[in-house]
Structures are given as C-alpha cells and as structure tokens.
Amino acid sequence: AEETTSTAATAAHAFGPLGPLTDLVVQRLRVGDEVAASKFGTDKPIDDPAREQQELAAVRTRAFAHGLDPERTAEFFQDQITASKVVQRGLFARWTAHPEEAPTTRPDLTEIRAELDELTTALLTELVATNDVREPGTACRIDALEAQISADVVDHLDELHRGALRTALQSLC
Numbered sequence: 802a803e804e805t806t807s808t809a810a811t812a813a814h815a816f817g818p819l820g821p822l823t824d825l826v827v828q829r830l831r832v833g834d835e836v837a838a839s840k841f842g843t844d845k846p847i848d849d850p851a852r853e854q855q856e857l858a859a860v861r862t863r864a865f866a867h868g869l870d871p872e873r874t875a876e877f878f879q880d881q882i883t884a885s886k887v888v889q890r891g892l893f894a895r896w897t898a899h900p901e902e903a904p905t906t907r908p909d910l911t912e913i914r915a916e917l918d919e920l921t922t923a924l925l926t927e928l929v930a931t932n933d934v935r936e937p938g939t940a941c942r943i944d945a946l947e948a949q950i951s952a953d954v955v956d957h958l959d960e961l962h963r964g965a966l967r968t969a970l971q972s973l974c
C-alpha cells in the first residue's frame with residue numbers, strides 16, 4: 802500500500818512556473834519521512850550539524866559554478882534542511898504517541914543521503930531554470946503560492962507536510 806501511495810504522489814504535479822521546483826521540494830520532504838524511519842528508535846539524533854555544514858558548503862560551491870547566488874542558494878537549502886527536521890520531529894512525535902503507526906523496517910541512512918544528494922543536483926538545475934521567475938517580488942510570491950497550494954492538494958499532503966512545505970518555500974522569492 803505504501804508503495805502505491807508514493808508512486809501516485811510522484812505522478813502528481815504542482816502548477817505554474819515554480820511547479821517543477823516545488824515537486825522536487827515535496828520529494829525531498831518525503832525523503833524526510835525515510836530519514837525519520839532510519840533514526841526512530843536509534844540513538845541517532847535528528848540534528849546532524851556536521852552533515853548540514855557539509856551539504857551547505859557543497860551547495861555554495863556548486864551554486865557559484867551554476868551562476869546562482871551562493872548565499873541565496875544556501876538559504877534555500879537551509880530551508881530544505883529545516884523543513885526535513887519539521888517532518889522528522891512531527892513523525893517522531895506521532896510514532897511515539899501511536900507506536901502502532903511507527904515503521905516496522907529501518908531504512909539505511911547512507912542510502913537515503915545518496916538520494917538526498919541526487920535531489921540536490923536536481924534542485925540546483927531547477928533553481929537555474931527558475932532564476933528569472935524567482936526575481937524577488939509580488940509575481941514570484943504569487944507563482945510560489947500557486948505551486949505551494951496546488952502541491953498541498955495534488956500530493957495529498959497532511960497537516961505536518963503542508964507546514965513543512967511552507968517552511969521549505971519561505972525564502973524562494
């Protein structure tokens with residue numbers, strides 16, 4: 802049943818010029834569910850500052866090579882990491898309160914991080930493709946809202962993931 806749900810979610814598309822970028826952001830949030838499953842019931846903390854610093858340093862370098870603003874790009878990825886932690890904390894709370902909903906298998910964090918690295922590459926490509934659309938201002942904020950609200954619906958996001966998506970998109974424009 803889980804597999805069917807995630808396949809359907811991947812097929813859904815957020816609307817507008819920021820839709821493809823937002824689809825990737827939602828995919829990354831869903832990987833946050835897997836990260837949570839890999840850490841729940843272990844002594845691995847949700848926060849891994851060393852991994853975060855390593856990700857952000859790589860993103861700054863790669864942003865520059867892509868012609869993106871390194872600081873703005875790092876801020877976007879910091880928001881993705883914060884959003885992942887919103888998801889992870891929410892799921893930890895849910896699974897602690899309702900142990901019957903907790904995952905029964907523990908995915909491997911190393912493999913999940915490889916998935917996150919692939920998403921970083923895809924996100925950087927979309928940031929380049931949407932660089933003009935993301936010019937700060939009202940038009941960008943409307944495009945961002947369109948993408949965000951349509952993603953809520955087409956991806957059937959629950960309250961936790963809707964909140965995390967807001968966090969993930971907060972400095973897009």
Ligand SMILES: O=C(O)C(=O)C[C@]1(C(=O)O)C=C[C@@H](O)C=C1
Pocket residue numbers: 836847848849850852853856881882883885886914917
């Ligand atoms: O790799 C992890 O351990 C994660 O929890 C994922 C992630 C991220 O979103 O990139 C989020 C929180 C951690 O502080 C580090 C990285």
